[in-house]
Amino acid sequence: MSVRVVARVRPLLKSERDLDVILRTGSSATDKSRLSTVGEKSDKSDKKLAALRDRDNVVRIPNPKNEGEEYAFQFNGVYDAEVSQQELFDAEVAPTIKHLLNGFDVTLFAYGVTGTGKTHTMRGGKTLADRGVIPRLLSGVYRRARKIEKDSEGETKVQVSLSYYEIYNDKVYDLFEPPEKRTMAGLPLRDNGGKTVVCGLSEKPCTTLKEFEQLYDQANTNRSTSATKLNAHSSRSHAILGVKVTISSPEHTRVSTASAIDLAGSEDNRRTENDKERMVESASINKSLFVLAQCVEAINKKQHRIPYRESKMTRILSLGQNNGLTVMILNLAPVRSYHLDTISSLNVANRTRKIEVREVENDPMFKGPARPAVRPSLASARQPLRPLTASVNVNMPAPAAKDPAEKDDTKPVKAFSVYSDKPQTKLISQLRKPEGPKRTSLSNVPSSLPIKPARQPLGAQAPARHADFSTARIEEMVEKKVEEILAVRAVSEQSKQSQVRELNEQLQRRLEQLEQRIDGTEDARAEGLSYLLMAKQHQARGEDGSALRMYQLAAPHFPHNEKLAGKIAALKDRVHAKAWEKQGPSPPKGRLGSMLSLKKEPTKTLGKRHAEDDDDYMDQTGGGFSSDEEIMRPRHKKRASAKPRHSENEDPTFLDSEDPSISPRTMHLLSIINSRDVSQIKLLKGVGAKKAEALVDCLCEMDQTTTDENNGEVISDQPQFQVNSLAQLSQLKGVGVKTVENMRQGVLA
Ligand SMILES: Nc1ncnc2c1ncn2[C@@H]1O[C@H](COP(=O)(O)OP(=O)(O)OP(=O)(O)O)[C@@H](O)[C@H]1O
Numbered sequence: 001m002s003v004r005v006v007a008r009v010r011p012l013l014k015s016e017r018d019l020d021v022i023l024r025t026g027s028s029a030t031d032k033s034r035l036s037t038v039g040e041k042s043d044k045s046d047k048k049l050a051a052l053r054d055r056d057n058v059v060r061i062p063n064p065k066n067e068g069e070e071y072a073f074q075f076n077g078v079y080d081a082e083v084s085q086q087e088l089f090d091a092e093v094a095p096t097i098k099h100l101l102n103g104f105d106v107t108l109f110a111y112g113v114t115g116t117g118k119t120h121t122m123r124g125g126k127t128l129a130d131r132g133v134i135p136r137l138l139s140g141v142y143r144r145a146r147k148i149e150k151d152s153e154g155e156t157k158v159q160v161s162l163s164y165y166e167i168y169n170d171k172v173y174d175l176f177e178p179p180e181k182r183t184m185a186g187l188p189l190r191d192n193g194g195k196t197v198v199c200g201l202s203e204k205p206c207t208t209l210k211e212f213e214q215l216y217d218q219a220n221t222n223r224s225t226s227a228t229k230l231n232a233h234s235s236r237s238h239a240i241l242g243v244k245v246t247i248s249s250p251e252h253t254r255v256s257t258a259s260a261i262d263l264a265g266s267e268d269n270r271r272t273e274n275d276k277e278r279m280v281e282s283a284s285i286n287k288s289l290f291v292l293a294q295c296v297e298a299i300n301k302k303q304h305r306i307p308y309r310e311s312k313m314t315r316i317l318s319l320g321q322n323n324g325l326t327v328m329i330l331n332l333a334p335v336r337s338y339h340l341d342t343i344s345s346l347n348v349a350n351r352t353r354k355i356e357v358r359e360v361e362n363d364p365m366f367k368g369p370a371r372p373a374v375r376p377s378l379a380s381a382r383q384p385l386r387p388l389t390a391s392v393n394v395n396m397p398a399p400a401a402k403d404p405a406e407k408d409d410t411k412p413v414k415a416f417s418v419y420s421d422k423p424q425t426k427l428i429s430q431l432r433k434p435e436g437p438k439r440t441s442l443s444n445v446p447s448s449l450p451i452k453p454a455r456q457p458l459g460a461q462a463p464a465r466h467a468d469f470s471t472a473r474i475e476e477m478v479e480k481k482v483e484e485i486l487a488v489r490a491v492s493e494q495s496k497q498s499q500v501r502e503l504n505e506q507l508q509r510r511l512e513q514l515e516q517r518i519d520g521t522e523d524a525r526a527e528g529l530s531y532l533l534m535a536k537q538h539q540a541r542g543e544d545g546s547a548l549r550m551y552q553l554a555a556p557h558f559p560h561n562e563k564l565a566g567k568i569a570a571l572k573d574r575v576h577a578k579a580w581e582k583q584g585p586s587p588p589k590g591r592l593g594s595m596l597s598l599k600k601e602p603t604k605t606l607g608k609r610h611a612e613d614d615d616d617y618m619d620q621t622g623g624g625f626s627s628d629e630e631i632m633r634p635r636h637k638k639r640a641s642a643k644p645r646h647s648e649n650e651d652p653t654f655l656d657s658e659d660p661s662i663s664p665r666t667m668h669l670l671s672i673i674n675s676r677d678v679s680q681i682k683l684l685k686g687v688g689a690k691k692a693e694a695l696v697d698c699l700c701e702m703d704q705t706t707t708d709e710n711n712g713e714v715i716s717d718q719p720q721f722q723v724n725s726l727a728q729l730s731q732l733k734g735v736g737v738k739t740v741e742n743m744r745q746g747v748l749a
Pocket residue numbers: 009010011013081112113114115116117118119120121231233234235236263264265266331
C-alpha cells in the first residue's frame with residue numbers, strides 16, 4: 001500500500017489577516033458566492049457543509065506568477081482549520097492502532113514548513129481537547145491493550161515501552177536522558193535486519209497513560225526548541241517517539257512499533273532572521289528535509305540509489321523501506337507569506353503519496369521448542385518500490401459521497417493539475433527574490449511543479465538541478481575547499497619559513513665570513529698603516545735605520561707596492577752608507593774590556609753584519625729597538641717587548657745590536673756626555689750633580705787610561721775617549737740602561 005498523505009491547514013494566527021489567505025481546501029474555495037446563497041443557514045450547518053465539501057481532498061493554491069491560475073493537489077485527506085484534534089485523530093490515526101496491535105509497524109510523521117502546526121498536531125496542547133496525535137495514540141493503545149488482555153482473560157499480555165530521541169544537527173540524542181549526559185557525537189545508528197536502530201537508546205516500560213504523560217512531558221523539556229521570527233516555540237530538531245508494543249500469548253510473542261515523528265520545519269532564512277546558532281540548526285534541518293525530498297523523488301523515478309544515508313533523519317525514517325503503515329500529515333499555513341514554501345511542501349507531499357509501502361506484519365516469535373527457520377521467500381523479500389498511478393488507500397475510509405448535483409457541475413479534479421497552460425519558463429526567475437546573491441531556501445524551490453506533465457516547461461527542470469546544491473551541500477563544499485586551500489597554504493608557509501630560515505643561516509654565515517675577512521684585512525691594513533706612519537716619523541727625525549725597519553714591517557701588508565719597495569731600497573743604501581761612514585777606530589780593547597763589559601768590536605761587527613747580509617737585517621736587529629722605538633710599536637706587536645729585560649748590572653746585550661744610525665736626540669745626548677761639562681750633564685734627566693761628576697770622572701779616567709797606553713803622551717787636545725753609542729754610555733760606571741733612557745727622554749730633539 002502507498003504512504004497515506006493527508007494535509008492539515010492550520011487556522012490563522014493572531015498576527016495573520018483574513019485578507020492574506022491564499023490556500024483553499026476542497027470546494028469551499030470555489031463557491032463563496034454559492035455559500036452566500038445559503039446565507040440564511042446557521043453557522044453550524046455551514047460548517048458541516050464546508051466539511052463535507054472539503055472531503056474532495058484537494059488543496060488549491062494560486063500560481064505565484066499569476067494569481068488567476070491555481071494549482072490543485074489531491075491527497076488522501078484534507079483537513080482545514082476547523083477540524084479538531086479529535087477529528088483528525090479519529091480519521092487518520094485511530095485506524096492504525098488496530099494494525100499496530102496486530103503486529104504491523106506504524107509510522108506517523110508530520111511534515112511542513114516552520115510554524116505550520118506540526119508540533120501542535122503531534123503533541124498538541126495541555127487541555128484534553130488540544131491533545132495531539134501522540135497522547136491520543138498512547139491512549140488508544142492502552143485502551144486496546146486492556147481489551148486484548150480482557151478478551152484473552154489474561155492469557156495475552158500487552159507491554160508498552162517507549163523510546164524518545166531527537167536528531168539535532170544530524171546527531172541523535174536520547175530525550176529520556178538529560179542534556180548534560182549527551183556526548184558531542186550523539187548516539188550511533190546501526191542497521192539491524194533491514195531496520196535502522198539507534199545504539200544505546202534507553203527504553204522505558206510504560207504501563208499507563210499517566211505514566212506516559214509524565215515521561216513524555218519530562219522528555220520534551222530536553223528537546224531543542226527555540227524562538228524564531230516565524231515561530232515562538234520552534235522545534236530545532238526532529239523528534240521521534242517509539243512506542244514498542246509487545247503482545248505475548250501462550251503461543252507466541254509479537255513485537256511491533258509505532259513511530260510518531262515530529263519533524264522540524266523547513267525555513268527560509270531570509271524570513272527567519274536567524275542568528276548564527278539558529279542558522280546552523282536551520283542548515284541542518286533544511287539539509288535533512290532536502291534529502292528526504294530527494295529520497296521521495298528517487299523512489300518516484302525508480303532510481304536504483306535512494307540517498308537515505310545522506311541524512312540520519314532519512315535513514316531512520318526509511319520512507320518506502322519500512323514495512324507496515326505510513327501516514328504523512330502535511331501541515332500547511334493558509335497565508336500568502338508562506339506561498340512558495342507551501343508550494344514546495346505540496347510538491348514533496350504529492351510525490352510521497354505515490355510511494356508504496358509494503359504492508360507486511362512483523363514475524364511472530366514462537367514460544368516452545370525451536371522451529372525450523374523460515375527462509376524468506378522471494379516474494380516476501382524487499383521489492384523495489386513503484387510509484388502509484390492512482391492513489392487510493394484501500395485501508396482508509398473512502399471519501400464521503402458527494403452530492404450528485406454538484407458532481408455534475410464541477411470538473412473532475414485532476415490530481416496536481418494547474419488550470420493554466422501558459423508557458424512557465426519565467427516562473428523560476430519569479431520565484432527568486434530580487435536580492436539575488438542571497439541563497440535560495442530549499443523550501444522555496446519546488447522540486448517539481450504540479451503543472452501538466454505533458455507540457456513540462458524547460459525551465460521547470462532548472463530548480464531540480466539547482467536543488468542538487470542544497471545550502472548544506474554548498475556549505476560543505478565551501479568548507480572542504482577552504483580546508484584544502486588552508487592546508488596547501490600551511491604547507492607552503494612551512495616550506496617558505498624553512499627556506500627563509502635556511503637563507504638567514506646562509507646569510508649569517510656569509511656575513512660572519514665577510515666580517516672575519518674585513519676584520520682581518522682591517523687589522524692587517526691598520527697594522528701596515530701604523531708601521532708606515534712610524535716609518536715616516538722616524539724618517540722625518542732622520543732616524544733612517546728605524547724608518548727602514550718600519551717600512552720593512554709595513555711591506556708585507558702592502559704587497560706589490562713598488563713605491564714602498566723603492567723607499568726601502570733607498571733607505572737601505574742610505575743606512576749602509578752611514579754605517580760605513582761611522583765605522584771609525586775601535587776603542588782600545590784592553591781598556592774597554594777592563595772597565596766595560598762590552599762585546600768585542602761591537603761597531604765593526606755590526607757594520608759587517610749589515611754589509612754581509614741585508615736580508616737578515618730585521619732578524620738580527622729584531623730585539624735591538626731603542627726604548628723609544630719599542631714604545632712606538634703598535635700595541636698588538638708588544639710580543640716583542642715580552643723578552644726579559646736586563647737589569648742595570650747585567651750585560652745589556654740588547655744594546656749591542658743598537659741601530660747603527662744614531663738619532664739627533666742620541667747624538668745630542670752623547671755630545672753632552674762627551675763634553676764632560678758637569679754643569680750640562682747634571683741637567684740631564686735623572687742624573688743630578690753627583691752622578692754627573694761621577695760620570696765625568698769616569699770619562700776622565702778613560703782618558704787617563706788612553707794616555708797611559710800612549711806612554712803619557714797626550715795625542716791631541718781633545719779628550720781621547722768618546723762615547724759613541726747609548727750602549728757604551730749605559731756601560732759606564734754608575735750608569736745603567738734606565739739612566740740612559742731617562743737621559744735620552746729628557747733631551748729635546
Ligand atoms: N490546528 C491548529 N489549531 C490551533 N492552533 C494551531 C493549529 N496548528 C498550529 N497552531 C498554532 O500555530 C503555531 C505554530 O504551531 P507549531 O509550533 O505546532 O508549528 P510547527 O510546525 O511545529 O513549527 P516548527 O517547525 O517551527 O516547530 C502555534 O502557536 C500553534 O498553537
